[in-house]
Amino acid sequence: MNEKSTQENTRTEQLIRGFIFACTKKTEAECFNRMLFGTDRVYGPIVIRIRRGDLLFLNNVNTNVLYGVFKAISDGGFKIEPNAWGGRYPYQVKVRILGQLIKLDNANEILNKFRIKRNTPLFGKKLVDFLDLFILKPTLLSNIEIKNNETIRLILEEKEKIKRMINERDIEDEIPLVETTTLWDFPRQGYGLTPKGDNKYPGVTPALVIYNMIWRYTDPGDLVVDPMAGSGTTLDVCREEKRRCICYDIAPTRPDVIQNDSRNIPLDDNSVDMIFVDSPYGDNIRYNDHPDCIGKISSESETFYDELEKVMKECYRILKPGKVLGWLIGDQWVKNKFTPVGFKVYQRLCKYFEPVDIIVVARRGQISHTNLWNNRARRFNFFLRGFKYLLIMRKPPVTREKVVRSRKINWTYYERNRNSVEK
Ligand SMILES: C[S@@+](CC[C@H](N)C(=O)[O-])C[C@H]1O[C@@H](n2cnc3c(N)ncnc32)[C@H](O)[C@@H]1O
Numbered sequence: 001m002n003e004k005s006t007q008e009n010t011r012t013e014q015l016i017r018g019f020i021f022a023c024t025k026k027t028e029a030e031c032f033n034r035m036l037f038g039t040d041r042v043y044g045p046i047v048i049r050i051r052r053g054d055l056l057f058l059n060n061v062n063t064n065v066l067y068g069v070f071k072a073i074s075d076g077g078f079k080i081e082p083n084a085w086g087g088r089y090p091y092q093v094k095v096r097i098l099g100q101l102i103k104l105d106n107a108n109e110i111l112n113k114f115r116i117k118r119n120t121p122l123f124g125k126k127l128v129d130f131l132d133l134f135i136l137k138p139t140l141l142s143n144i145e146i147k148n149n150e151t152i153r154l155i156l157e158e159k160e161k162i163k164r165m166i167n168e169r170d171i172e173d174e175i176p177l178v179e180t181t182t183l184w185d186f187p188r189q190g191y192g193l194t195p196k197g198d199n200k201y202p203g204v205t206p207a208l209v210i211y212n213m214i215w216r217y218t219d220p221g222d223l224v225v226d227p228m229a230g231s232g233t234t235l236d237v238c239r240e241e242k243r244r245c246i247c248y249d250i251a252p253t254r255p256d257v258i259q260n261d262s263r264n265i266p267l268d269d270n271s272v273d274m275i276f277v278d279s280p281y282g283d284n285i286r287y288n289d290h291p292d293c294i295g296k297i298s299s300e301s302e303t304f305y306d307e308l309e310k311v312m313k314e315c316y317r318i319l320k321p322g323k324v325l326g327w328l329i330g331d332q333w334v335k336n337k338f339t340p341v342g343f344k345v346y347q348r349l350c351k352y353f354e355p356v357d358i359i360v361v362a363r364r365g366q367i368s369h370t371n372l373w374n375n376r377a378r379r380f381n382f383f384l385r386g387f388k389y390l391l392i393m394r395k396p397p398v399t400r401e402k403v404v405r406s407r408k409i410n411w412t413y414y415e416r417n418r419n420s421v422e423k
Contacts, residue, residue: 015123015165015170016055016123016127016161016165017051017055017120017121017123018057018121018131019056020118022039022059022118024061024062025063026059027089031058034358036084036092037070038092040091041090041091042177042178043118044078044215044220046090046118046121048077048078049175052072052074053072053076054121055069055127055158056069057130059405063106064105064106064108065105066104066110066111068102068104068134069097069155070095071096071158072095072196073096074093074094077220078091078219078220098155099152102134102151104134107387119176120173121173121175123162124166124167124170128159128162131158131159135243137153149306173193176211178215178216179193179212183360184208185361185362186361186362187346187364188206189204189206189365190207193239194240196210196240198231198232201230201253203278203285203287204230204231206236207327209361210238210326211237211241213264213274213324213326214238216283217323218243220242220243220271221242223245223246223274224238224244224245224273224274225246225265225272225276226246226247227265227275228248228249228250228262228280229248229249231253231254232247235247237421246258250290251289251290252289252293262401263307264314264315266402269317270319271318271320273320275325276326277315277327277328279311280293281331282295282300282331282332283295283298294308299344300332305348308345308348312352316352316395319395321395321396322395323394324392324401325392325394327394328361328391329341329388330385331385342389345391349391353396355391355392355394358389358390358392359392360389361387362386363385363388368384368385
């Protein structure tokens with residue numbers, strides 16, 4: 001975690017950021033007619049972070065033009081105008097133009113020069129310099145007395161506000177895009193500028209695991225449940241990503257996590273949009289002293305899986321049909337005995353759910369990954385745990401009749417690149 005969150009709290013003015021939207025020849029007119037910018041789920045995480053008062057720019061990627069300067073007159077949201085662009089771009093923000101519209105050519109060159117990434121908001125000096133482009137080269141305004149020009153005055157006003165906020169310690173908030181492969185390796189437990197859960201909590205979940213689940217399988221406003229929430233990572237991620245969230249734990253560590261045994265969840269049938277569970281992997285961690293903590297049962301005994309199955313049954317009951325459950329679990333190797341906890345949990349889950357996919361999540365920051373243990377692993381010929389499984393399962397949708405169709409796959413065979421290192 002960094003110091004930014006404390007700085008944010010003490011800042012009197014809200015930090016103004018700049019965001020660049022893209023449009024095409026086809027979609028541009030609707031942006032202006034509705035005074036609305038929109039994008040799809042890929043950039044949803046960026047749009048929902050936009051706040052009223054942020055500055056926006058519009059890049060027509062076909063004509064290579066950059067329009068500005070716009071001001072967000074709503075927070076970024078989901079389906080503000082559900083029918084805009086035929087529903088294709090539901091992540092939206094309402095805008096107004098600061099004075100008159102200014103159009104800059106050679107947008108690509110400008111964006112490259114400023115090293116602008118679509119998932120990183122502009123702020124501070126970079127945003128000030130970016131605004132200068134609109135003050136110095138207002139092609140549509142070339143004949144107007146710059147000094148008395150209302151548009152320039154308004155942009156200068158924004159510049160001054162941003163300058164007042166410049167704090168050398170502010171850092172870029174790179175907003176993660178969702179993972180594309182089945183191997184996830186996150187360097188830190190958290191992400192972004194605010195803490196997610198408590199990275200000192202034993203067995204805390206990497207926040208980006210939950211982030212990826214949320215952005216793939218839910219929409220803003222959906223209800224997410226974590227029945228074994230520990231330090232509340234799911235709650236913090238959901239808050240930042242604008243999902244509703246209910247978190248339980250047998251021994252809560254914070255007031256917004258509700259005390260409850262996950263083998264009996266006090267929610268209605270078919271009422272939840274996504275469930276995330278990072279259960280104990282056995283009795284290797286002492287989470288708390290509660291007698292009903294499943295983390296007191298060894299994963300070498302079937303009782304452990306029987307108790308977890310009770311949690312699975314509850315998850316199945318409360319989840320809406322067709323919706324997804326993510327279960328994070330790791331294997332165990334202790335005193336010369338390997339227990340494939342992941343496979344065993346997967347088998348139990350398959351009694352209720354159908355598999356969507358399995359992700360391998362690299363285990364970082366393991367306290368056992370010391371030189372001593374690395375040497376022991378070599379000397380005594382065993383492996384330290386390097387990954388966990390994220391089992392992504394779906395509650396089958398309600399269908400009137402089961403249609404069994406044979407699947408024919410038309411594979412595309414790619415020529416192997418001579419330089420490819422993959423075997
Ligand atoms: C791996 S930790 C969860 C970590 C959490 N996702 C986080 O990021 O902090 C597993 C949690 O399961 C909880 N737990 C164990 N048995 C439980 C039960 N019967 N009902 C609810 N929670 C339980 C433990 O208290 C522990 O906090």
